[in-house]
Amino acid sequence: MAVSTNTILICAGGACISAGEKSVKQVLEEKLREYALDGVVRVVETGCMGACDLGPIVAVFPEGVYYQKVNAENVKKIVEEHILKGRVVEEMLFEGPQGKITEEVHEEHPFFKKQVKIATRNLGIIDPMNIDEYIARDGYFALIKTLTQMSPEEVIETVKKSGLRGRGGAGFPTGLKWELTRKSPADKKFVVCNADEGDPGAFMDRSILEGDPHTVLEAMTIAGYAIGGQKGYVYVRAEYPLAIERLRNAIKQAREYGFLGENILGTDFSFDIEIRIGAGAFVCGEETALMNSIEGKRGQPNVKPPYPAQKGLWGYPTLINNVETFANIPPIIIKGADWFASIGTETSKGTKVFALAGKVKNTGIVEVPMGITLRELIYDIGGGVPNGKKLKAIQTGGPSGGCIPAEYLDTPVDYESLKKLGAIMGSGGMIVMDEDTCMVDVAKFFLQFTVDESCGKCVPCREGTKRMLEILEKITSGEGEEEDIEKLEELGQTIIDSSLCGLGQTAPNPVLSTLKYFKDEYEAHVKEKICPAKVCKSLIRYVIDPDKCVGCTACARVCPVNAISGEVRKIHNIDPEICTRCGSCIEVCRFGAISKVSP
Amino acid sequence: MEKSICEQHEKLYAELDKFIEEIHADGSALIEVLHKAQQLFGHLPVEVQEYIAEKLNIPVSKVFGVVTFYSFFTMKPRGKHQIKVCLGTACYVKGADRLMDRFKEELGVEEDGVTKDGLFSLHGVRCLGACSMAPVVMIGENDFYGRVTPDEVPKIIRNYTK
Numbered sequence: 001m002a003v004s005t006n007t008i009l010i011c012a013g014g015a016c017i018s019a020g021e022k023s024v025k026q027v028l029e030e031k032l033r034e035y036a037l038d039g040v041v042r043v044v045e046t047g048c049m050g051a052c053d054l055g056p057i058v059a060v061f062p063e064g065v066y067y068q069k070v071n072a073e074n075v076k077k078i079v080e081e082h083i084l085k086g087r088v089v090e091e092m093l094f095e096g097p098q099g100k101i102t103e104e105v106h107e108e109h110p111f112f113k114k115q116v117k118i119a120t121r122n123l124g125i126i127d128p129m130n131i132d133e134y135i136a137r138d139g140y141f142a143l144i145k146t147l148t149q150m151s152p153e154e155v156i157e158t159v160k161k162s163g164l165r166g167r168g169g170a171g172f173p174t175g176l177k178w179e180l181t182r183k184s185p186a187d188k189k190f191v192v193c194n195a196d197e198g199d200p201g202a203f204m205d206r207s208i209l210e211g212d213p214h215t216v217l218e219a220m221t222i223a224g225y226a227i228g229g230q231k232g233y234v235y236v237r238a239e240y241p242l243a244i245e246r247l248r249n250a251i252k253q254a255r256e257y258g259f260l261g262e263n264i265l266g267t268d269f270s271f272d273i274e275i276r277i278g279a280g281a282f283v284c285g286e287e288t289a290l291m292n293s294i295e296g297k298r299g300q301p302n303v304k305p306p307y308p309a310q311k312g313l314w315g316y317p318t319l320i321n322n323v324e325t326f327a328n329i330p331p332i333i334i335k336g337a338d339w340f341a342s343i344g345t346e347t348s349k350g351t352k353v354f355a356l357a358g359k360v361k362n363t364g365i366v367e368v369p370m371g372i373t374l375r376e377l378i379y380d381i382g383g384g385v386p387n388g389k390k391l392k393a394i395q396t397g398g399p400s401g402g403c404i405p406a407e408y409l410d411t412p413v414d415y416e417s418l419k420k421l422g423a424i425m426g427s428g429g430m431i432v433m434d435e436d437t438c439m440v441d442v443a444k445f446f447l448q449f450t451v452d453e454s455c456g457k458c459v460p461c462r463e464g465t466k467r468m469l470e471i472l473e474k475i476t477s478g479e480g481e482e483e484d485i486e487k488l489e490e491l492g493q494t495i496i497d498s499s500l501c502g503l504g505q506t507a508p509n510p511v512l513s514t515l516k517y518f519k520d521e522y523e524a525h526v527k528e529k530i531c532p533a534k535v536c537k538s539l540i541r542y543v544i545d546p547d548k549c550v551g552c553t554a555c556a557r558v559c560p561v562n563a564i565s566g567e568v569r570k571i572h573n574i575d576p577e578i579c580t581r582c583g584s585c586i587e588v589c590r591f592g593a594i595s596k597v598s599p
Numbered sequence: 600m601e602k603s604i605c606e607q608h609e610k611l612y613a614e615l616d617k618f619i620e621e622i623h624a625d626g627s628a629l630i631e632v633l634h635k636a637q638q639l640f641g642h643l644p645v646e647v648q649e650y651i652a653e654k655l656n657i658p659v660s661k662v663f664g665v666v667t668f669y670s671f672f673t674m675k676p677r678g679k680h681q682i683k684v685c686l687g688t689a690c691y692v693k694g695a696d697r698l699m700d701r702f703k704e705e706l707g708v709e710e711d712g713v714t715k716d717g718l719f720s721l722h723g724v725r726c727l728g729a730c731s732m733a734p735v736v737m738i739g740e741n742d743f744y745g746r747v748t749p750d751e752v753p754k755i756i757r758n759y760t761k
C-alpha cells in the first residue's frame with residue numbers, strides 16, 4: 001500500500017494560520033494516531049504554498065494532490081478516504097482558475113505552469129523549522145561550493161554575470177554592489193538583509209522568511225565571504241513574529257551544523273548572523289535609515305553619498321540587500337550565471353515574486369519569469385477579476401509606485417517597461433483594482449500613508465505631502481476647484497526634486513500616475529462633483545428603489561444610525577442627513593433595492 | 600523613586616534587568632530593550648524610559664527620541680483588548696475604511712483611542728500579511744478575523760464583553 005510513504009504537507013504560512021491551520025493540524029494528527037498511522041505518515045508544516053485565499057491548504061505526497069479550504073471537520077476525510085482507502089476526496093480538491101487540479105496534472109496547470117520558482121523554490125515544500133529538509137533540497141551546497149572551490153572574486157563575477165538586480169525596489173545590479181563593497185578598504189565589514197518589507201499590502205519577503213529561512217542565511221554567508229565581511233544582521237519588522245521565530249531557530253541550527261560561526265566548514269572563514277527587530281517605521285526600509293535603526297537610533301535617512309558600500313553600519317562598509325535578492329543567490333551559485341541569465345528579458349533577468357491581492361480571484365504569492373505580461377499574470381495565474389466586474393487598474397510598488405490602467409495589460413513585467421508607464425517594479429506588491437475603485441481615493445490613501453510615515457527630516461516631504469493630501473481631501477469631499485489639479489502636479493514635482501530620501505522622492509507617484517491616466521475622474525470630482533466609482537462619501541447617497549423595496553425591514557435593522565424609516569411591508573426610505581454611508585444596508589438587502597448614486 | 604514602585608512593578612523591573620544582562624545590552628540594543636519593556640509593562644511611561652537610560656548608560660533624551668520616533672512604541676496605556684484593523688492596500692481596496700468607521704462608532708473612540716472602561720483600544724495597522732482574506736482585523740495577538748463586513752463588528756466586539 002502507498003500508505004507507508006505518504007507525507008502530508010500543511011501550509012503554515014500567515015494566511016493559512018489565520019484561516020485555522022493550527023486546529024486542522026491538531027485534528028489531522030489525532031486522526032492519524034487513531035488509525036495508528038502516526039508512525040508512517042509524516043505531517044510537515046511548510047511555508048506559504050501561494051494560494052492563500054483558498055487556505056488552509058493541505059497536500060498529500062507522493063501523489064501531489066492538493067486540498068483547499070480544509071477545516072477541522074473535513075480534514076478527517078483526507079485521512080479516512082485518501083490515506084486509508086487511496087481515494088481522492090473530489091469535493092475538497094484545490095481549484096485553480098481553470099478548474100480543479102487532480103493528480104499528476106499539477107505541473108500542467110497554468111497556475112503552476114506559468115510560474116518559475118527560484119526564490120520561492122522551497123516554499124510549501126519543506127519544513128522551515130528543519131535544516132535537514134533544506135539540505136535535502138541542495139541547501140548549503142552553494143555555501144560549500146563557494147568556500148571550497150571559488151575565490152571571492154569568482155563569486156562576485158558569477159553574481160554579476162547572472163544579471164541579478166535588487167528586488168527591494170530600485171533594481172540596482174547586485175553583483176556590482178558586492179564588488180563595490182569588496183573594494184572598499186576596511187578591517188571590518190557587514191552584511192545586512194533588508195527584511196523590513198514596508199509596502200503596506202505585500203508579503204513576499206515574509207513568506208520567504210517564514211517558509212525558507214535558511215536560504216537567506218546561506219546567501220548572507222556567501223555574501224560575507226565575497227565582500228570580506230565578518231558579521232550579518234537581518235532587520236525584520238516587528239509585525240512578523242513568526243518570521244522572527246523561524247529565523248532564530250534557523251540561525252541556531254546553522255550554528256550547530258557549522259554553517260555559521262568560527263571557521264565555517266573547517267575553512268578560515270568565520271561569519272555570524274544576528275536578528276534586529278524594527279519598531280514600525282516605514283522609512284526604516286530605506287537603507288541608511290535602516291542602519292541607523294540597527295545602531296539603536298532614530299531611523300532617519302542620511303544624505304548619500306557616502307553609500308553603505310563605503311560607509312555603512314558604524315561607519316564600516318556594508319552590503320545591504322533585500323530578502324528576495326538573497327534568496328536568488330544559492331541557485332545562481334549552484335546552477336550558474338548563464339542558467340539564471342537565460343530566464344527573463346534583456347535587462348531584467350530571472351524571476352520576480354509578487355504578492356497578488358485586491359480584486360483578483362486567486363490571491364497569494366506567485367513567482368514569474370521577468371517579461372511575462374500583466375495579462376498572463378492577472379488572468380492566467382490570477383484568474384481575473386471576480387464577480388464579473390471590469391478590471392480598472394493594477395497598482396505596483398505600493399506608496400512609491402503607480403497605477404497601470406487596464407489598457408496596458410500587455411506590458412511585459414520588467415524594470416524598464418513598468419517605469420515607462422509611470423509605475424515601478426517595486427518590491428512586489430501587486431494590487432488589482434476593479435471598476436468600484438475610485439482613483440482619486442486611491443491616491444488619497446497612499447498620500448495619507450506617506451504623511452503618516454514621513455520622518456520629518458526635510459520640509460518638502462513633511463509639509464509638501466501634507467499640502468497634497470489636503471488638496472485631495474478637498475477634491476474628494478466635493479470642494480475641489482479647477483486649479484487644484486494643477487497645484488497637485490506642481491507640488492508633486494517639487495517634492496520629487498527636493499526631498500532627501502527615496503520616500504519623499506517617490507511619494508507623489510501615486511498621485512501623478514493616477515492624474516496621468518485617470519484625469520477625467522479627477523475632473524468629474526472637481527467640476528461635476530461626481531465620484532464616478534461611487535466611493536467618495538461626500539459625493540454619494542444611498543437610495544432605496546421604491547419599485548424593488550418589499551419592506552422586509554432588513555436594512556433598517558442593520559443601519560447603525562437609524563437612518564432608515566419605514567414600516568413592515570411598506571416602502572423604506574433613507575434620510576441622507578443621518579446616513580453615514582457605511583454601506584451595511586446594501587449588503588443585507590436581498591432584493592437589490594438599495595443602490596449608491598452620485599451626486 | 601525606588602520605594603514608590605509597588606511589588607508587581609519590582610518584579611517587572613527585575614525581569615527587564617535579566618533581559619538586559621542576557622543580551623549584554625549596550626546603547627545599540629536600545630530598540631530591543633524597549634520592545635521587551637513594552638511587552639512587560641504594556642506601555643513605556645517616562646519612569647521606565649528613565650530606568651532604561653540609566654541601565655544602558657545613555658541620555659534619557661535619546662531614549663525619548665527613539666520611543667517617539669517609532670510607531671510601535673507607546674507612552675499611553677492601551678486597552679485590555681487591542682483591536683487592530685488592517686489599513687493596508689489590499690484591505691483598503693476591499694473596504695477597510697468602512698470597517699474602521701464602524702469600530703469607531705461602536706466603541707465611541709477615535710483611532711488609537713481607549714474605551715472608558717479600558718477594555719478596548721482601536722488601532723489602524725499596515726498589512727497583517729493575510730491580504731487574501733481582506734479586509735482583516737486582529738484582536739490581541741491571536742484572534743484573527745478575515746473577510747469582515749461592517750455589520751459583523753458589533754458581534755465581534757461582543758465576543759470580548761461577555
Ligand SMILES: Cc1cc2nc3c(=O)[nH]c(=O)nc-3n(C[C@H](O)[C@H](O)[C@H](O)COP(=O)(O)O)c2cc1C
Binds near residue numbers: 166198199287321502
Ligand atoms: C522609503 C523607502 C522604503 C524602502 N523599503 C524597503 C523595504 O521595505 N525592503 C527593501 O528590501 N528595500 C526597501 N527600500 C530600498 C532600500 O533602500 C535598498 O535599496 C534595498 O534594501 C537594497 O537591496 P536590493 O539591492 O537587494 O534591492 C526602501 C527604500 C525607501 C526609499
Ligand code: SF4
Binds near residue numbers: 283300455459461
Ligand atoms: S524625504 Fe521624507 S522621509 Fe526622506 S528624509 Fe526627507 S522627510 Fe524624511
Ligand code: SF4
Binds near residue numbers: 561563574579582583
Ligand atoms: S449606508 Fe449605512 S448609515 Fe446609510 S442608510 Fe445604509 S446602513 Fe444606514
Ligand code: FES
Binds near residue numbers: 011015053055056
Ligand atoms: S499562507 Fe497558505 S497558501 Fe499562502
Ligand code: FES
Binds near residue numbers: 734
Ligand atoms: S493589506 Fe491587510 S492584510 Fe495585507
